[in-house]
Each structure stands twice: as structure tokens, then as C-alpha cells.
Amino acid sequence: xxxxxxxxxxxxxxxxxxxxxxxxxxxxxxxxxxxxxxxxxxxxxxxxxxxxxxxxxxxxxxxxxxxxxxxxxxxxxxxxxxxxxxxxxxxxxxxxxxxxxxxxxxxxxxxxx
Amino acid sequence: xxxxxxxxxxxxxxxxxxxxxxxxxxxxxxxxxxxxxxxxxxxxxxxxxxxxxxxxxxxxxxxxxxxxxxxxxxxxxxxxxxxxxxxxxxxxxxxxxxxxxxxxxxxxxxxxxx
Numbered sequence: 001x002x003x004x005x006x007x008x009x010x011x012x013x014x015x016x017x018x019x020x021x022x023x024x025x026x027x028x029x030x031x032x033x034x035x036x037x038x039x040x041x042x043x044x045x046x047x048x049x050x051x052x053x054x055x056x057x058x059x060x061x062x063x064x065x066x067x068x069x070x071x072x073x074x075x076x077x078x079x080x081x082x083x084x085x086x087x088x089x090x091x092x093x094x095x096x097x098x099x100x101x102x103x104x105x106x107x108x109x110x111x112x113x
Numbered sequence: 114x115x116x117x118x119x120x121x122x123x124x125x126x127x128x129x130x131x132x133x134x135x136x137x138x139x140x141x142x143x144x145x146x147x148x149x150x151x152x153x154x155x156x157x158x159x160x161x162x163x164x165x166x167x168x169x170x171x172x173x174x175x176x177x178x179x180x181x182x183x184x185x186x187x188x189x190x191x192x193x194x195x196x197x198x199x200x201x202x203x204x205x206x207x208x209x210x211x212x213x214x215x216x217x218x219x220x221x222x223x224x225x226x227x
Contacts, residue, residue, distance in 0.1 A: 034216070043119070043206050043218040089156070098145030098164040099210035103157045 002027045004090050006104035014112050019077040021107045023064075023090035026071060031092040033057075033066055033073040034101065038087045047075075047088070082111045116140055117209050119219035126197050127227050133193040134222040136207030142187040145210040148180070151221070152203040160205075163190060194224065202226045 003026045013019060025033065032051045036044035048057035053068035062077045073090055090104040118137040126132045136146065148160040161171045163184040171177055184190045194201055204221040211217065 036218070043117075043204075043220040046215070046217055049215065093216065098162050099143075099147035099208045099216055100145075100159060100162050101147070101157070101208065101216065105156050 002031075002092065002102045004092055004102050004104035006090055006107050008107045009105065010108045010110070012110045012112065013080050015081055016079045017111075019062075019075070019080045019084070019109070021075040021088055021090075021109070023073045023075065023104055024071055025073065025090070025092050025102075027092060027094070027102075029094065030068070031094050033064070034091040034093070035062070035064055035073070035075050036089045036091060036103075038089065038106075040086075044089060080109070080111045082113050085109055085111045117207060117217050117219035119205075119207050119222050121222055122220060123223045123225070125225045125227060128198055129196055131193055131195045131197060132224065133191055134205055134224075136190045136192075136209070136219055138188040138209045138211075138217075141209075141211045143190075143209040144187070144212065146184055146190045147208040147210075148182065148190075148192050149206040149208060150201075150203045151206060157206065160192070197224065197226045199226050 005024050007022045034049045035047040037047045038044040048059040050057040050066040056065045064073050064075045087106045087108045089106045091101045093101045116139040120135045145164040147162045149157040159172045160175045163169045182192045204223050206221045207219045
């Protein structure tokens with residue numbers, strides 16, 4: 001079946017550090033891939049999405065590349081800030097699946113000032 | 114821009130009672146609505162998926178008898194948690210798909226069961 005794996009449960013960085021959050025997926029075909037960010041007490045917010053293999057999505061300094069070869073969609077940011085502290089979820093969806101998303105387990109990012 | 118509202122944001126109910134929650138899409142027409150539950154130690158559990166012109170489809174471990182859903186138009190959906198018990202507590206999220214790809218979530222309804 002479909003699955004999304006985020007190996008890192010927690011990541012702790014200092015401000016201006018480089019961020020890398022791992023995400024791999026398993027499915028058939030070419031899903032749409034997403035990154036969501038969830039702040040404490042709120043629902044997940046769409047950070048970026050990519051629908052086409054080998055394309056890159058970017059938003060607010062974050063970027064992720066849809067790598068069909070390695071079935072990965074890692075999230076990166078050159079210089080994190082304290083306000084980036086949140087839980088980040090990788091997710092995927094097939095175009096004919098409606099609003100059904102398959103989520104990874106989430107990665108809690110803590111950025112120290 | 115696209116916005117998704119959920120009401121209430123928080124609710125407390127006694128064990129065995131029921132509560133209803135609502136989801137409203139503003140600024141766009143939803144082609145599909147999904148209800149999820151985010152439990153304290155888990156990621157997102159899909160409860161049911163509602164797509165325009167199709168029957169509501171419930172995931173395994175979730176039933177219409179326990180979580181009846183109404184999706185009367187393209188911008189509104191409601192779900193009731195019947196006979197709520199401790200294991201039903203969590204953050205209930207409404208995910209709304211716009212078109213073929215973009216999907217937005219509401220802030221959630223946090224359910225506490227006493």
C-alpha cells in the first residue's frame with residue numbers, strides 16, 4: 001500500500017543553520033507530493049507541493065525536489081529561523097483520490113535562538 | 114486566497130454524548146472534503162472522504178453510524194461524533210481539495226471527552 005516515511009522524529013538546530021528533513025514515499029504511479037507545517041494548536045498549513053516528477057517546489061525559503069528515481073521529497077532550507085519551529089509533515093496524494101492524503105509521521109523542528 | 118474554517122475550535126463533551134462539528138470553505142469551491150483525526154501520539158487518521166457526486170467513503174475502523182457526515186454543497190461539510198468515548202478525543206481536521214491538486218486544512222476542532 002501507499003506509505004510516506006520521515007525518518008527523523010525530531011530535529012534541533014540553531015538559527016541560521018541548514019535544514020534537511022528526510023522524506024521518502026512508496027506508491028504506484030506519479031503522486032502529487034506535499035509538505036505541510038503545523039504550528040502548536042493549529043491545523044496543518046500547506047507549505048509547498050509538486051505535481052511533476054523532477055520538479056522543485058519552493059516557498060518561504062523552503063524547497064523540495066520531487067525525485068522519482070529515489071522516491072524522495074526531502075525538505076531543505078538554507079538558513080532556519082526560530083519562527084520555523086513547528087512540526088513538518090510530508091504527504092502524498094493521487095490525482096484521482098480526491099482529498100485523501102497519505103501522511104508521514106512528522107518531524108518536529110526546534111530552532112534555538 | 115483559499116480559507117477553511119472549522120467550528121467549534123474546541124469542545125468538551127461527556128462520555129456517551131454526541132457533538133457536531135462544521136467545516137466551511139471560503140473563496141473557492143471544494144471538489145472533495147476529507148475528515149481526519151489527529152490523536153495525541155499519532156499522525157493523521159483518515160475518517161472519510163466525500164467527493165462531489167459520489168457517495169461518502171469511510172475508511173476501515175470508521176463508520177457512518179459512528180461518524181455521520183453531511184456534505185450538502187461544495188463549500189460546507191459537517192460531521193458528528195456519536196456516543197463519544199475517551200478514544201475519540203483528538204484534533205478533528207477538515208481537508209478541502211480545490212481542483213485537482215491544492216489541498217487546504219482548517220484549524221481543527223479539538224474534542225475532549227470527560
